[in-house]
Amino acid sequence: MAKEELIQFEGLVTEILPDARYRVQLDAGHEIVAYTAGKMKKNRIKTLAGDRVTIEMSPYDLEKGRLIFRHKDERPGTAPRGAPPRGQFRRR
Secondary structure: OOOOOOEEEEEEEEEEEOOOEEEEEEOOOOEEEEEEOHHHHHOOOOOOOOOEEEEEEEOOEEEEEEEEEEOOOOOOOOOOOOOOOOOOOOOO
8 A cells, every 4th residue: 555645636727837736626625736747748749728637636636736637629620630630631
């Protein structure tokens, strides 16, 4: 068993702060400051304002957290991955 169990919450990124930090509004109504986890940095996963995310927090400090997962959402008007950009055609 771990020394301390981490708590996971889901929320919405409301603001991008300097130094790779984000202001996140949790579904429970609280607002916290979160930083990007190392695996997200390593895999170059970008997070924008308005993204749904999963946050991991210590039970000792409920004002800070670690952003561990960005949920994919199907936004209207976005092309699927691998499709050519709109308005551009391949030339032979």
